[in-house]
Amino acid sequence: MTQAPPARANPGLFQRNPPIAGEAEAIEAAKRGDGEAFAKLYNLHKRRVYTLCLRMLGNVSAAEDMTQNAFLHLFRKIDSFRGDSAFSTWLHRLTVNLVLMQLRKKGLNLVSLEETLNPADDETSRRDFGSRDPVLAGSVDRVALERAVAALPPGYRMVFVLHDVEGYEHNEIATMLDCSTGNSKSQLHKARLKLRELLRNPSQLPQSPLPSESAESTQ
Amino acid sequence: MTLPGNIDFDNLKPDEFEHILPDLFATGDGKVSQDPRLKKFLAANPDCAALVSDLETIAETARSLFEPVAEPSDRVWQNIQAKLEEDSALASIDDDYIDPSAPLD
Numbered sequence: 127m128t129q130a131p132p133a134r135a136n137p138g139l140f141q142r143n144p145p146i147a148g149e150a151e152a153i154e155a156a157k158r159g160d161g162e163a164f165a166k167l168y169n170l171h172k173r174r175v176y177t178l179c180l181r182m183l184g185n186v187s188a189a190e191d192m193t194q195n196a197f198l199h200l201f202r203k204i205d206s207f208r209g210d211s212a213f214s215t216w217l218h219r220l221t222v223n224l225v226l227m228q229l230r231k232k233g234l235n236l237v238s239l240e241e242t243l244n245p246a247d248d249e250t251s252r253r254d255f256g257s258r259d260p261v262l263a264g265s266v267d268r269v270a271l272e273r274a275v276a277a278l279p280p281g282y283r284m285v286f287v288l289h290d291v292e293g294y295e296h297n298e299i300a301t302m303l304d305c306s307t308g309n310s311k312s313q314l315h316k317a318r319l320k321l322r323e324l325l326r327n328p329s330q331l332p333q334s335p336l337p338s339e340s341a342e343s344t345q
Numbered sequence: 346m347t348l349p350g351n352i353d354f355d356n357l358k359p360d361e362f363e364h365i366l367p368d369l370f371a372t373g374d375g376k377v378s379q380d381p382r383l384k385k386f387l388a389a390n391p392d393c394a395a396l397v398s399d400l401e402t403i404a405e406t407a408r409s410l411f412e413p414v415a416e417p418s419d420r421v422w423q424n425i426q427a428k429l430e431e432d433s434a435l436a437s438i439d440d441d442y443i444d445p446s447a448p449l450d
Contacts, residue, residue: 164429168422173413180415193417194424201429262399266406275410290407296371315367318400325403 146170149213156204164201171214172197175221181287182225184276192228196221222288226302229280266325273331274324282317289314354382362386362393375404 149170155163175196179189200217207216275283275291284303288294289310294302296310303310324330352365362383369377377383377397387394 159433161426161429164425165422168425172421173416176417176421177413177415181410190417190421194421194428197421197425198428201425202432262402264398264402266402268406268409271403271406272410272414275407286407290404291410293408293411311367311371315370318403321403322396322399326399 153204153207153213156201168197171217174214175217178218178221179225181275181291182284192225196224199224222302262325270325270328274321277324277332278317278320282313282320285310285313286317355385357386359390359393370400376401
């Protein structure tokens with residue numbers, strides 16, 4: 127399952143991945159084995175693919191290895207890209223599939239049947255529901271949210287990133303994670319509740335730099 | 346888990362609301378705070394209204410995370426290039442390959 131499936135009607139994702147000037151020509155040249163075209167496609171999409179890997183894997187080294195893997199896969203399979211969807215959507219889906227495949231190989235149960243990875247997290251989120259604690263006042267700092275997302279349990283993080291950040295629908299996530307649509311909805315809701323709890327109590331957030339901050343600091 | 350059709354929105358209890366909230370977010374455009382069926386309930390239950398507002402804020406801010414924030418190190422492209430060159434070298438070996446068992450012309 128390492129090849130991107132045929133294009134799907136996903137207006138949300140498609141609108142967020144508009145065609146890029148010069149990309150179509152680079153794709154055609156890359157199909158003919160043009161090395162410069164490969165380099166151009168890499169430079170156009172490396173940040174997007176790497177950021178996705180980083181969010182899903184939460185680790186710089188693993189994200190770099192996966193980025194390398196995704197682009198190698200892309201260049202070896204670029205003949206199968208027919209242009210039915212935006213190239214970035216196709217590449218994105220390919221990357222998500224590769225990440226999920228690796229996580230499965232490592233034995234990570236992405237969405238447990240109990241719909242929670244840690245019962246304590248679930249209870250905390252539920253207790254939080256009716257509390258009178260300070261609310262988020264209609265805004266969330268982007269960096270704080272990044273930090274909170276990085277602190278989520280892997281199963282919650284995966285569904286939250288796929289749905290709320292990347293724009294996949296629940297039925298697509300259910301197919302990718304091999305779970306029910308209801309399970310995907312439930313995991314997402316619990317992820318958001320957990321994020322709310324973390325954002326209202328910033329002391330609970332890890333103080334170590336984000337993986338992306340670490341990556342930048344090493345360059 | 347789908348939204349039951351027989352929900353009495355005018356007499357909704359907070360625990361019932363909590364139960365159907367994931368589906369409320371999953372239907373429509375996810376703007377639960379704008380759902381006319383919930384107007385009365387949310388006005389009467391400020392904690393639930395605050396929860397909805399917070400979860401909507403989190404979901405909206407999450408969309409801004411779509412933009413890439415980080416860049417891989419140069420090592421990644423160097424490795425890709427090396428592998429592609431390796432592929433290319435192997436392909437040319439394949440092209441030049443002569444089957445030793447094939448009869449000579």
